[in-house]
Amino acid sequence: MGTEQKLVPRLLTGNEAVALAAIEAGARFFAGYPITPSSEIAETLSRELPKVGGVFIQMEDEIAAMSAIIGASLAGVRTLTATSGPGFSLKQEAIGYACETEVPCVVVNVMRGGPSTGLPTLPAQGDVMQAKWGTHGDHPAIVLCPERIDDAWRLTLRAFNIADKFRTPVILLLDEIVGHLTEKLELPLKQQPKLFDLPAAPSKEGYLPYRFGGDFPPPLIPVGQGVPYHVTGLLHDETGFPTNDPDLAERNARWLVDKVEKHKDELADFETDGVEDCDTLVFAYGGCARSARGAVKMAREKGLKVGLFKPITLWPFPEKELQEAAKTAKRVVVAEMNLGQMAHEVEWALGRRIPIVLHSKLGGEPILPSEILATIEGRD
Amino acid sequence: MERVDYDKYLRTSRIPHLWCPGCGHGIAMKSIIRAVDHAGWTKEDTVWVSGIGCSGRITGYVDFNTLHTTHGRAIAFATGIKLANPKLNVVVVTGDGDGIAIGGNHLIHAARRNLDITVVLLNNNIYGMTGGQCSPTTPQGAMATTAPYGNIEHPFDIASVVAACGGNYVARGTVYNVNELEKLMRQAFLKHGFSFIEVMSPCPTAFGRRNKLKNSIAMMKDLKERSISVKKAKDLTDDEREDRIVSGVLLDREKVEYTDMYRQLIEQLRGS
Numbered sequence: 001m002g003t004e005q006k007l008v009p010r011l012l013t014g015n016e017a018v019a020l021a022a023i024e025a026g027a028r029f030f031a032g033y034p035i036t037p038s039s040e041i042a043e044t045l046s047r048e049l050p051k052v053g054g055v056f057i058q059m060e061d062e063i064a065a066m067s068a069i070i071g072a073s074l075a076g077v078r079t080l081t082a083t084s085g086p087g088f089s090l091k092q093e094a095i096g097y098a099c100e101t102e103v104p105c106v107v108v109n110v111m112r113g114g115p116s117t118g119l120p121t122l123p124a125q126g127d128v129m130q131a132k133w134g135t136h137g138d139h140p141a142i143v144l145c146p147e148r149i150d151d152a153w154r155l156t157l158r159a160f161n162i163a164d165k166f167r168t169p170v171i172l173l174l175d176e177i178v179g180h181l182t183e184k185l186e187l188p189l190k191q192q193p194k195l196f197d198l199p200a201a202p203s204k205e206g207y208l209p210y211r212f213g214g215d216f217p218p219p220l221i222p223v224g225q226g227v228p229y230h231v232t233g234l235l236h237d238e239t240g241f242p243t244n245d246p247d248l249a250e251r252n253a254r255w256l257v258d259k260v261e262k263h264k265d266e267l268a269d270f271e272t273d274g275v276e277d278c279d280t281l282v283f284a285y286g287g288c289a290r291s292a293r294g295a296v297k298m299a300r301e302k303g304l305k306v307g308l309f310k311p312i313t314l315w316p317f318p319e320k321e322l323q324e325a326a327k328t329a330k331r332v333v334v335a336e337m338n339l340g341q342m343a344h345e346v347e348w349a350l351g352r353r354i355p356i357v358l359h360s361k362l363g364g365e366p367i368l369p370s371e372i373l374a375t376i377e378g379r380d
Numbered sequence: 381m382e383r384v385d386y387d388k389y390l391r392t393s394r395i396p397h398l399w400c401p402g403c404g405h406g407i408a409m410k411s412i413i414r415a416v417d418h419a420g421w422t423k424e425d426t427v428w429v430s431g432i433g434c435s436g437r438i439t440g441y442v443d444f445n446t447l448h449t450t451h452g453r454a455i456a457f458a459t460g461i462k463l464a465n466p467k468l469n470v471v472v473v474t475g476d477g478d479g480i481a482i483g484g485n486h487l488i489h490a491a492r493r494n495l496d497i498t499v500v501l502l503n504n505n506i507y508g509m510t511g512g513q514c515s516p517t518t519p520q521g522a523m524a525t526t527a528p529y530g531n532i533e534h535p536f537d538i539a540s541v542v543a544a545c546g547g548n549y550v551a552r553g554t555v556y557n558v559n560e561l562e563k564l565m566r567q568a569f570l571k572h573g574f575s576f577i578e579v580m581s582p583c584p585t586a587f588g589r590r591n592k593l594k595n596s597i598a599m600m601k602d603l604k605e606r607s608i609s610v611k612k613a614k615d616l617t618d619d620e621r622e623d624r625i626v627s628g629v630l631l632d633r634e635k636v637e638y639t640d641m642y643r644q645l646i647e648q649l650r651g652s
Contacts, residue, residue, distance in 0.1 A: 234448070
């Protein structure tokens with residue numbers, strides 16, 4: 001942990017925190033393509049990776065960058081790429097390939113206004129559903145969303161750990177607010193990341209790279225380490241070869257999702273504030289959670305019983321944890337910079353038992369604490 | 381030349397392959413295997429990467445580290461593998477649709493970077509797997525399922541395009557002249573830096589039948605008759621060269637390679 005010593009404490013943007021935490025996590029390969037507002041991640045890693053013997057490459061396009069990190073990961077290196085909305089869309093086919101071929105990697109998406117070129121320099125949270133459903137077919141989605149710089153650091157460490165444990169891509173979903181704000185990072189972190197124990201390298205004898213079932217997938221033996229096997233995006237059997245056998249194909253497809261779903265509780269991550277007796281629960285994540293905290297504070301100062309629920313793991317959605325936090329609530333205010341992508345999920349998770357009030361904003365300006373307060377008070 | 385034990389390099393349980401009778405891809409696969417054997421590469425240290433299409437299926441049949449990737453992106457995957465572990469021998473097998481149309485961007489940039497991988501492009505002038513649609517190398521006037529009145533587009537001379545982009549070695553061969561093909565492949569494999577070999581491979585099913593080359597014999601004869609060496613082609617006019625297959629080494633040079641440059645950068649930064 002030599003890097004930590006050098007870094008205590010320092011001012012970092014969210015993008016810089018992700019880049020440096022990736023190195024701390026052992027990432028030694030980054031492939032990317034310039035795109036606002038994520039480019040500082042590439043710039044920081046182009047400077048820092050070669051210093052630690054790692055490789056940075058600016059690829060010819062977003063798809064190539066995603067493909068290259070999958071290749072590098074198969075060769076045994078911890079890898080990441082970073083992008084924003086339009087680039088995230090371009091990467092989706094290859095993200096699905098990483099899901100199907102069970103290749104660990106971390107994909108950072110610093111959200112900006114969309115659709116299309118949208119608002120390139122301004123924040124939004126419109127990719128929440130793309131992060132879950134962006135690629136075609138049924139597939140797993142693990143999406144982590146930081147609110148602060150210490151979050152960004154901690155979740156980056158966690159993202160690499162989860163990716164390796166589950167052998168699947170992990171999406172780090174920032175918004176432009178978190179990507180570009182500067183905050184003090186104090187190391188060591190007050191709150192350490194929740195990490196899974198990673199198993200030792202498996203035996204090369206009778207290695208099945210794609211075993212279905214079991215608790216977790218078998219660890220990956222990198223290509224070029226004496227165990228030649230086949231990797232394909234076609235549905236395949238446990239050896240990795242394509243299959244048209246309906247039973248095997250179904251087991252393969254289900255396994256990808258099941259391996260994540262059955263560890264939902266361990267993946268869940270969230271923060272609450274004042275939910276014990278709340279009448280109104282504010283639900284907010286990422287940059288919006290910062291404003292929501294202010295609104296909750298102002299409301300409580302006014303004597304209103306208001307609490308905050310901030311999901312950190314957006315997918316799998318922490319529904320049990322939300323249900324627990326909303327036990328006393330008579331309504332939920334969802335503040336997000338999209339047209340209610342998460343509000344629908346909240347409504348579903350709470351069984352339409354109580355009203356969900358959506359406070360959304362799309363024009364590129366952050367939602368202000370006073371605006372959320374107005375919604376809490378029913379003044380908007 | 382010593383006989384090669386093909387079974388040593390094949391996943392025999394995955395054979396028979398899915399290529400049609402008369403397809404040239406099996407001949408190309410055997411040529412690649414012979415070249416790998418003669419180059420002294422081992423299974424463990426060699427990675428084959430392919431994309432989607434008829435050419436893409438080759439990675440299922442050869443017993444190496446094999447990656448069957450997404451459509452057009454094999455070179456980008458290979459770039460990640462090579463940079464993560466420069467000791468590995470990395471061969472990309474692609475086709476004219478996979479490598480020139482959807483994946484053309486990656487091809488020209490890999491050549492520009494001069495990354496030490498070999499790209500073998502099996503050019504059958506058609507999209508075979510999807511049923512005979514025209515590709516970027518379908519000749520002008522040829523019939524295809526998406527060119528029912530004849531193709532009005534100009535085809536790529538992809539070997540010349542790659543040579544113009546960079547790389548250290550560019551060659552073209554045919555599955556008719558397998559001795560030359562294997563020699564070219566071996567040279568490509570042993571070349572340090574980016575190497576590219578275009579292999580003319582007949583597709584009787586999706587191309588020949590619609591274009592007055594009704595079977596594999598007719599297509600093989602066509603390859604033979606149209607082939608001309610690089611040396612002899614120099615004396616032809618552009619018009620005379622138009623329908624010919626110029627075979628042999630088109631580019632052979634020693635520009636500095638990408639992973640060597642990167643290693644130097646790391647050493648320089650860590651030394652200071």
